[in-house]
Amino acid sequence: MSAAVGEGAELPGIELARExxxxxxxxxxxxxxRCGRAYRNRYVLGLRGEEAPSHPALELGLAVHRELEKRHTAPGRHDEPEPILEHDPQTLEAVARFVAAHRTVCPGGPQGDAAYRGGERTLGWRFTDERVLLLATIDAVWERPDGTIELRDYKTGGLAPDPTEDPAAAVHALLGRLTWPDRPLRVVYERLAHDPVLAAVDVDEEVVAGAARRVRHHAATLRAGDLPARPGPVCEPCPWRSTCPASVATGA
Structure with a gap:
């Protein structure tokens, strides 16, 4: 894993107190x-709640990420039909399906022309004037022959978001623009749950400005301290579901 934190660049439209x-x-x-109270408990107060129900889909997604990163860094092993890492027997078959799907859309596969520039790569930027540290982990970074930098995010869930509407894609775009200011840039969601599909956002000034507004709103909300509970489906997997007076989790 590599990390780079830049400093000194302007984040358009942010004017926050020096805190x-x-x-x-x-x-x-x-x-x-999703829920301001859960956010406060986890990230502001640093509380550890009760163990939440396990999420097999999340565990499978992490296994797929590890498998693909290994394939891109192990010479000559990208196109092996079977998983090259050890996996839980319950996830082995599913990992193999995702790997097969990825091979059909990989920009560096047999039919691809892109160079792999790292996986699970953390990009960061410190905005000194705004007192904001922006961070994101990119699943895979590719460089096309024409110089375009492609930031890929693997999606193994059945309900993968649209990158044109997903705030995470906007943050990736903003960090990508700050890291590669003079390169064409694209954020790509590689959806692998069914037939492999690519959904992309070409990064332009409008995308970057939108991401800056979202970061500004997020930071301002935290500094204002207005973090209300939002009971609903998020209560069931919440680590604080049994102690939160607003929880609607079954049995809480």
Whole structure:
């Protein structure tokens, strides 16, 4: 894993008080939208709740990510038909299906022309004036022959979001533009759950400005401290479901 944190660039439209840094990850943008109280418990107060029900789909997704990263870094092993890492017997067959799907859309496969520039790569940028540290982990970075940088996010769930509407894709676009300011840039969601499909966003000024607005809103919300509970389907897997007075989780 590699990390790079730049400093000194302007984040358009952000004017915040000079207070301790707010760390912004794409997943945290979504979590604050889901439930402010859970966000406060986890990231502001640092609480550890009760063990939440396991999520087999999440575990499978992590296994697929590890498998694909290994294939891109192990010389000559990308196109092996069977998984090259050890996996739980319950996930082995599913990992093999995802690998087969990925091979049909991989930009560096037998029919591809892109160069692999790293996987599970953390990009970061420190905005000193705004007191914001923006971070994101990219599943795979590819460089096309024409110089285009392609940031890929593997999606193994059946309900993969549209990158044109997903705040995580916007954050990836913003960090990509800051990291490669003079390159054509594209954010790609590689959907592998069914027939493999690519969904892409070409990064332009409008995309970057939209991401900046979203980061500004997120940081301002945290500094204002208005983090209400939002009871609903998110209560069932929540680690604080049995102690939250607003929870609607079964049995809580």
């Amino acid at each position: 301790p840094y707010i760390t912004v990850w794409p997943s945290r943008l979504a979590e604050l939208d």
